[in-house]
Amino acid sequence: MAMEPELLKHLTKKPATLLYPFEKRPAPKGLRGRHKWHADKCIGCGLCAQVCPAFAIELDGRGLEIKGWTVHLDRCVFCAQCAEVCPVNAIELTQEHELAGYDRGGITLKFTKALPTQADEPKSEKK
Amino acid sequence: MGETEEFIIPVGPQHPALKEPTNFTITVDGEYVVDAKARPGYNHRGVEKAMESRTYIQNLYLLERVCGICSICHMTNFCLTVEEAMGLEVPARANYIRTIMHEIERLHSHSLWLGVAAHEIGFDTLFYYIWRDREVIMDLTESISGNRVNKAMPTIGGVRRNISPELLRDIRKGLDIFEERIKYYKSLILKETTVLNRAIRVGVLTPHDAVALCAVGPTLRASGIKSDVRADDPYLVFDEVPFNVMTHDGCDVASRVIVRCDEMFESINVIRYCLDHMPDGPIRVKVPVIMRVPETETVCLWEAPRGELIHYLKSTGGTTPYRYKIRAPTLGNIPSVQRMLIGNYIADIPIVIAAIDPCFSCTDRMTFVDVNTEKNWVWDSEQLRRYSRKWYQQNSH
């Protein structure tokens, strides 16, 4: 019975829950979300792929001739170790966190170095 | 059913009272439990074997995923183990930040447990309210580390993120709100006789049994034994921070509730002390990405929210650990819970099991999901269907 006053007090209050897909809370500042690869900065050292605890990163080519960078989001654990070790800050984790997809292809992020200056638009590969 | 009136009830591997798969084979006589036998292992993922083929930095994040609730505990204890083996000196500020994260994790784990315990006795209203107020702590975790569950805060040689002055203010404010609420819930539980009826003299573990069965953590302290790794074997900054080891001598579920509530108040005080006394300075020392740990062995103990956690590292000088042993607190409490269940009612099974705050993912650690060859291991729906059809043909008669 001890809880009755608390219950009645909350009858008139707004529910604490959110109507999620319709109401969204802003992501916290430091959230580690979807990756962004800056092709112009990358020197293709491969350190990111080497430290990745989930073996989620693949490099297309090595060194300055690097052609592309792939991260498998289904394996990725979002630890941001890749961004941390990158000597030239070419990897960035954005705050985009609603990454669920219907198949594995949809959540494989493939970045390609089309033009050296503006190649950081993610392209989702569909199977 | 045999000659007696005994009857075996399986609790698990899937059961609404268990938040993670494990199995208890319960022998009952009417509504009384006569015998209980635990069989963990359903979440065995092979972490220990996997660690032997990964570098220390990779292992850091693997260790974090041993358990979702106490991710900071496993991760930081791994850092301590490796740092001790390497003889690394960690900056003071980093240790303070680690302590703050550690105690925030205790707050969120204990309040989560309190909610689950309320749910197990069918008090869903209390469960919703506690979990609502737990969000205060989750939001703090999120704003400090970036994510809610796998915080990825500590690293070998320090911590990865600093706590800014604005954040300090937010943490203080959040703690005040949370403390107020937990005070309310504690007084509520002590007033509500219907809750106490389900908790007093239920799941009794005598102090003698608790010591003999090597119980750990709040389970042990609720049996009146004053033992806490933070006080017995201080790590991080616990040799500087004043705090009390909370015990209660009821030996039952109710005293486990009280001990955890009291521990939350102590944790709040520890965090406040750390916030006040946190020195300025660097938060990490640089370590090589592919590090070699000299040939040595180290044992590190840690007081996780659920109890004593022990990590043992044996290194032979390579870039990967030679052997890494993890013992999570729940495994230490399983013999106790088997003892506690005997003599209780079927209706008390969930709350008694929940009272040790079991975390079976921590307990079961190993397998062989190797990402490179996962095809061999993960069945697609067609394989699953074929298997189930075969199984039915064999077993349906």
Add this chain to the structure above:
Amino acid sequence: MEAREDHVKIVEELREAMGSENVIDWKIPRAKRIYVAIKAEKLKDTVKHLAEKDFRHVSTISGVDVGDGIEVLYHLTKRAAGKGEGITLSLRVKTAMENPSLPTITDMIPGATLYEREVHDFVGVVFEGHPDLSPVELPDGWPKDVYPLLKKWKIEDIKKRLSEVGGN
């Protein structure tokens, strides 16, 4: 450091009680940590002796494949009732690679039951006198000869062996 003196005293007392020839090796790398290696036949006596000296809590038992045998470490902890003087003593016992076996300590410390079963699961040490050595972490129907934490079992070999026995 004065803490170390009483650590040394614990080891000295142990050497006295067990006979110094049975205590093969010991080290105190830092305060609150003691490593002692003893002969396997003295294991039960040592545990009994240490239990009388308040090392009554088995934190865990680790089995380590060291190449020429299996080392089993009993991490025994002395609790200090919140006084900051807890000590963890790791008791090291070595047994042969072929048919490894050790006496059980569950009759003295019932809390060690699951830890001994776990060591049996992973490195195959048979604890003589243990009431039930059925698997605790590994699934039922796990092949009897595969002890996954032995160094000779590579992950690929375990997978191959498992597909042979038809486990999942």
Add this chain to the structure above:
Amino acid sequence: MVSTELALKVVEILVFPGFFFLIVYALFLEWVDRKFFARLQNRYGPEHTGWKGILQPWADLIKLLAKEDITPAAADKIMFAAVPIVYLAIPLTIMFMVPIWNSNAYIGFPGDLIVVIFLFTLLILSVFFGGWSSVNRFGIVGGLRAALQMLSYEIPMALAAVGPAILAKSLSISNIAAWPSKVFAGNLTPYSVAVGAATVFVMAVGFGIFTLCMIAELEKIPFDIPEAETEIVSGWQVEFSGKKLALLRLGSDIELVAASALMTALFLGGPLGPWPIPPVVWFIVKTTICVLIISNVRALFPRFRIDQMSHWMWKNIVPIAVLYIVAVEMLAAVM
């Protein structure tokens, strides 16, 4: 003439106040229950199906009807199939004996209160057989618990129900429902006010006891012991799936209507009200209030343990119920 009367009868049975109305109303009350329960817990509850989620119980029902219906190989097939139908039919039958749209029930007859109490017992019997026939450990434990629980709350329930019957000097629910409006229509003298106040107090006690017993009958927290989700999965219902589960869910919703209608009829004057508002509106208002009371109790307590429940019932509620009957007898004497 005969054929129109017959057609009217058929419409009454099938549409109003018969099956269709009852089902619609039952699902509405489920929504009220869920929504109120959720608001007490500071959450939204059903929100997206229809206005404020009012169609959610319909969606759940239709979803369950479309699901695969599995009968366990070991189950007693006939009994297993019969239980959901019986479980749905009994509360529907009860509803025909409780006044809804005027002071008379559809098939009211002298002594129908006894039949209704008997039918509530029969309902628990069907629960027991449902658990037993599914040959599942949890099912059997749940069924046994239902029977055990019934033993403890049946006597206070019968005593509480008999109270108004004594005052109304009738065993017909319709007469009991009509009784308060007759009594309180009389002159106001100090004596009648005093007796009236005493009656209201005594009847409030009776209402409390009857509500508790109805919560136990409905298997809702704190007496959801037979289905206790965290203990025995969902007790006697554990093996039911698909259409059978849909019928069980519908049955328990109509049981909620029946329980609140009975609470209304015995203690709140049935569908009759002082103002010129149609009785069916009064019925809806009063039963909704009863459901809100049940929801509130549901949000307030943890689940009792079976032994605690029977101890509590026998040690506290049964003596109170006996005292209540004594008080009612005294009231009847002075009235």
